[in-house]
Amino acid sequence: MIEFHEEELLELTGTVYDLSLNAMAESASARLPKGWLRTFSALVAQLRAASHPCRARMVFDGFTVEDGSLVLEPRFPDRVVHGIIRKYRRKLACTCTRCGRPGHERWLGLSRVPLCATCYGLRMLQTEIKLLLQTLDTDEPRQKDVILEDNLSPRVRLLLTDSWRRLQPEGSATVVRCLSAAALEKEAPRLRSLMNELDKQLQGMHGIPPAEPGDFHAG
Amino acid sequence: MTRTPHTRLRQTADSWQQVQAIRQLAQDHAQRFAQNQPSLPAGHRPLFAADDMRERRQWANMLTFETKRSVTAHLDRAEQLGATRRVAQAPRPDVFNPLMRDFPHFDEVTAHLQQRAALSRLGISRHLRLNPILLAGDPGVGKTAYAQAVAALLGVPFSKMEVGTMSAAFSLCGLDLGYESGKPGLLWDLLQNECMSPLVILDEIDKLGTDTHDTHLGPLYGLLEPVSATRFSDAALGLPVDASYVSWLATCNDVDRIEPALRTRFKRFDVPAPTPREMRPVVASIQRQIRRTEEWAASFPAELPEDVMACLCSMTPREARQALTDAYATAAMEDRRYLRPSDVFLQLDPPKPAMGFVSH
Numbered sequence: 001m002i003e004f005h006e007e008e009l010l011e012l013t014g015t016v017y018d019l020s021l022n023a024m025a026e027s028a029s030a031r032l033p034k035g036w037l038r039t040f041s042a043l044v045a046q047l048r049a050a051s052h053p054c055r056a057r058m059v060f061d062g063f064t065v066e067d068g069s070l071v072l073e074p075r076f077p078d079r080v081v082h083g084i085i086r087k088y089r090r091k092l093a094c095t096c097t098r099c100g101r102p103g104h105e106r107w108l109g110l111s112r113v114p115l116c117a118t119c120y121g122l123r124m125l126q127t128e129i130k131l132l133l134q135t136l137d138t139d140e141p142r143q144k145d146v147i148l149e150d151n152l153s154p155r156v157r158l159l160l161t162d163s164w165r166r167l168q169p170e171g172s173a174t175v176v177r178c179l180s181a182a183a184l185e186k187e188a189p190r191l192r193s194l195m196n197e198l199d200k201q202l203q204g205m206h207g208i209p210p211a212e213p214g215d216f217h218a219g
Numbered sequence: 220m221t222r223t224p225h226t227r228l229r230q231t232a233d234s235w236q237q238v239q240a241i242r243q244l245a246q247d248h249a250q251r252f253a254q255n256q257p258s259l260p261a262g263h264r265p266l267f268a269a270d271d272m273r274e275r276r277q278w279a280n281m282l283t284f285e286t287k288r289s290v291t292a293h294l295d296r297a298e299q300l301g302a303t304r305r306v307a308q309a310p311r312p313d314v315f316n317p318l319m320r321d322f323p324h325f326d327e328v329t330a331h332l333q334q335r336a337a338l339s340r341l342g343i344s345r346h347l348r349l350n351p352i353l354l355a356g357d358p359g360v361g362k363t364a365y366a367q368a369v370a371a372l373l374g375v376p377f378s379k380m381e382v383g384t385m386s387a388a389f390s391l392c393g394l395d396l397g398y399e400s401g402k403p404g405l406l407w408d409l410l411q412n413e414c415m416s417p418l419v420i421l422d423e424i425d426k427l428g429t430d431t432h433d434t435h436l437g438p439l440y441g442l443l444e445p446v447s448a449t450r451f452s453d454a455a456l457g458l459p460v461d462a463s464y465v466s467w468l469a470t471c472n473d474v475d476r477i478e479p480a481l482r483t484r485f486k487r488f489d490v491p492a493p494t495p496r497e498m499r500p501v502v503a504s505i506q507r508q509i510r511r512t513e514e515w516a517a518s519f520p521a522e523l524p525e526d527v528m529a530c531l532c533s534m535t536p537r538e539a540r541q542a543l544t545d546a547y548a549t550a551a552m553e554d555r556r557y558l559r560p561s562d563v564f565l566q567l568d569p570p571k572p573a574m575g576f577v578s579h
Contacts, residue, residue, distance in 0.1 A: 116236070
């Protein structure tokens with residue numbers, strides 16, 4: 001039986017460094033947001049290019065996503081590897097987790113998630129529609145008689161362009177736009193359907209908490 | 220936070236991108252929504268198909284004059300009301316809170332209704348569809364009153380069928396108009412309404428017994444299954460209608476007397492007799508109802524004295540109602556405008572004389 005030396009075995013099967021990189025690359029699709037996969041592949045390719053006999057025994061333990069940023073910290077002290085990881089971590093921090101386009105970290109509830117303007121807008125729209133539909137369920141009819149334009153978010157206003165009514169308070173010269181409860185009731189099926197569609201669209205947003213009323217933080 | 224020109228610029232670009240994305244989404248969704256949206260009014264569902272109606276009219280033309288006239292009158296009325304009808308919307312779960320208050324011993328049933336309402340509200344149209352419910356419990360615990368309260372709360376047309384006195388299946392599903400006494404059944408009549416989700420209360424369903432081989436409740440087997448109920452045909456008219464939105468609520472004293480095939484179609488709830496603590500809101504509810512329905516009740520104070528309440532709390536709801544009415548009568552006879560605990564007494568059934576030999 002042929003006996004291999006350890007170095008020869010490593011040359012045949014690949015170094016521990018390469019093998020741990022392969023393992024990371026394989027688990028990426030299940031553990032990372034869809035929008036980050038491309039950048040993460042580039043990171044793995046860069047690390048693979050940095051493979052050298054001096055790093056043959058270095059091993060990557062794996063990675064996690066915490067508070068909207070990639071946590072990949074090799075235990076070995078290697079400036080080149082750490083530099084590559086730092087560069088890509090910064091890049092990922094401004095890459096939308098949903099679509100991979102440029103974005104920045106935004107607050108969603110209590111967590112920060114890197115999102116582009118489009119994805120963030122849709123996600124906030126989902127929350128705001130949910131909040132608006134909840135006003136239909138209020139027990140106090142007076143509260144839901146009329147909703148003033150200013151009390152609605154700019155995103156929701158874009159959806160209700162045809163339902164506005166002009167209102168001029170007595171003794172006031174200003175005309176305000178408002179939405180009556182009846183008009184909102186009429187629009188409710190469309191809004192519910194839109195919210196369901198957004199639910200489906202945003203379901204794949206890995207690492208993004210589900211929409212809840214109260215997610216109002218500066219983006 | 221100070222806003223640098225760069226921050227403002229970024230926010231403007233950000234907002235503009237959001238606006239573009241939302242406008243695009245709204246436009247695309249509006250087209251899809253319009254395509255998928257049936258031409259029905261909101262909250263409506265078709266009760267019968269136009270083809271079926273046409274077929275029935277052709278069939279009616281072949282009948283004898285009297286029968287044809289009767290069938291046509293019923294079909295005309297159905298068509299006047301429209302092929303589509305309103306389906307009851309699921310109320311908010313908190314709408315059931317009065318039931319929780321007035322019927323505390325039915326809390327399990329009320330919780331079930333709340334859950335079903337919450338589930339139905341997840342859909343876009345929020346159509347209410349309840350599972351058939353069977354309330355089993357001792358006589359006088361308030362099953363029928365609860366069923367009626369549910370119907371009133373849901374705001375749907377309802378009808379109560381005394382199953383014990385029901386003559387045959389045609390009470391429910393009609394009798395062929397070829398017979399002299401032929402006419403559509405109760406279910407057809409209920410569905411000839413602007414709302415197609417009525418509530419049918421089958422009272423004392425166990426009084427039918429398991430040993431009868433007639434077809435008293437035969438049609439119920441199909442009606443309690445949502446799939447087969449979508450094409451229910453009345454025996455008199457034969458027009459298939461969608462009865463799947465009809466809610467069924469049955470009451471019984473002895474579950475074992477109900478045929479197993481029928482029993483398993485219901486979601487069964489065993490209703491215990493209310494405890495004295497639970498009786499308090501029940502008695503208050505009875506008192507409110509008496510004040511609402513009886514003119515003379517205005518002569519007495521709205522609230523019951525505490526000692527009278529305590530006496531009534533030891534009875535079943537039915538006994539409490541009888542005892543309370545009797546107490547008011549006693550007070551009126553004595554020219555009083557208030558109740559005393561001594562007015563409240565329970566009329567117990569006299570003991571039956573024993574049969575056979577009596578040992579002395």
